[in-house]
Amino acid sequence: MTPVSIIAPAKLNLFLHINHQRADGYHELETLFTFLDFGDELTFTLINEKEIILCGDISDIPQQDNLIYKAALALQPYKNTPLGINIKLIKKLPMGGGVGGGSSDAATTLLTLNYLWQCDLSIAELAKIGLNLGADVPVFIHGKTAIAQGVGEELTSINLPKKWYCVVFPNVHISTAEIFTHPELPRNTPKLSEDWKLADTSNDCEALVKKLNCEVEKTLLWLLKYGPSRMTGTGACCFVELDSQIAAQRVLNSLPSCWHGFVAPNTTISPAHTQLENWLK
Numbered sequence: 001m002t003p004v005s006i007i008a009p010a011k012l013n014l015f016l017h018i019n020h021q022r023a024d025g026y027h028e029l030e031t032l033f034t035f036l037d038f039g040d041e042l043t044f045t046l047i048n049e050k051e052i053i054l055c056g057d058i059s060d061i062p063q064q065d066n067l068i069y070k071a072a073l074a075l076q077p078y079k080n081t082p083l084g085i086n087i088k089l090i091k092k093l094p095m096g097g098g099v100g101g102g103s104s105d106a107a108t109t110l111l112t113l114n115y116l117w118q119c120d121l122s123i124a125e126l127a128k129i130g131l132n133l134g135a136d137v138p139v140f141i142h143g144k145t146a147i148a149q150g151v152g153e154e155l156t157s158i159n160l161p162k163k164w165y166c167v168v169f170p171n172v173h174i175s176t177a178e179i180f181t182h183p184e185l186p187r188n189t190p191k192l193s194e195d196w197k198l199a200d201t202s203n204d205c206e207a208l209v210k211k212l213n214c215e216v217e218k219t220l221l222w223l224l225k226y227g228p229s230r231m232t233g234t235g236a237c238c239f240v241e242l243d244s245q246i247a248a249q250r251v252l253n254s255l256p257s258c259w260h261g262f263v264a265p266n267t268t269i270s271p272a273h274t275q276l277e278n279w280l281k
């Protein structure tokens, strides 16, 4: 079978408010997700053996813990197909960076295998399977810029103006679980008002992550020279929003050599959905 390559795009949380902690330990939150036209690349090739084979940039994580493998495994019971899959990963998104790399990999795997294995599940069914893999997976399955509530699965689509982002990764790994279980995490931000404005929002995890990790604080301060900077998710990645590619590229060109970064525009529709639709035409 001809291999098919699909992107697993990055996401940014343009804001992240934590409203309260639920009885099950997860947090009710409100966040604005936007996708970026930059991400991991997954190449899928059907194989005759009923196996899930991962290859490429997968050394950091044991196969059974890889969200790509877990997504393929979760989909197998939905179709009694004799076919397996070989999935090659080209990693471009930092792990534990707050840009959703693992969740996006899982979502692209569910969306693509739904076609290749002819499971014919609906987006809602795929999102339900995805939620078991991570709170961030449903937004990648739906594939539209959205305000998320609940743990991240209650989505309201929203259109945003096109902007360019310089995203900086200060080479530190932040555990999402560590931040969400930390006693100093604020957990009482009220729900958005009807006439909310982005300028009045924030990332409730930022102060704690800055306190725990000076590299994140340095990154946010450095980015402030170019515009309002903000951390995405539970970090460590931070970003600055600009009006043009030239302006964003200028920030990246000035980046201290100890940090990594990339420049990308936001997209209202996930690039994974766009690529899948083009492939199916």
Ligand SMILES: C[C@@](CO)(OP(=O)(O)O)[C@H](O)COP(=O)(O)OP(=O)(O)OC[C@H]1O[C@@H](n2ccc(N)nc2=O)[C@H](O)[C@@H]1O
Residues within 6 Å of the ligand: 013, 016, 025, 026, 027, 028, 029, 031, 097, 098, 099, 100, 103, 133, 134, 135, 136, 137, 150, 151, 152, 176, 177, 180, 181, 232, 233, 234, 235
């Ligand atoms: C914080 C956010 C914001 O978009 O993104 P990241 O910073 O991870 O990118 C997400 O809510 C993360 O989603 P995801 O990365 O899939 O986290 P999960 O694997 O589901 O959860 C990891 C841990 O974070 C905590 N968690 C996560 C989401 C949530 N709404 N409440 C929580 O308390 C739980 O302790 C959970 O065990």
Ligand SMILES: Nc1ncnc2c1ncn2[C@@H]1O[C@H](COP(=O)(O)OP(=O)(O)O)[C@@H](O)[C@H]1O
Residues within 6 Å of the ligand: 061, 065, 066, 067, 068, 094, 095, 096, 097, 098, 099, 100, 101, 102, 103, 104, 105, 134, 136, 176, 233, 234, 235
């Ligand atoms: N294919 C994968 N890519 C990235 N992280 C993965 C993958 N599979 C499992 N993980 C685990 O998931 C965690 C991060 O998940 P992810 O959704 O990328 O959150 P974040 O937005 O914080 O990066 C990583 O710390 C890593 O341990």
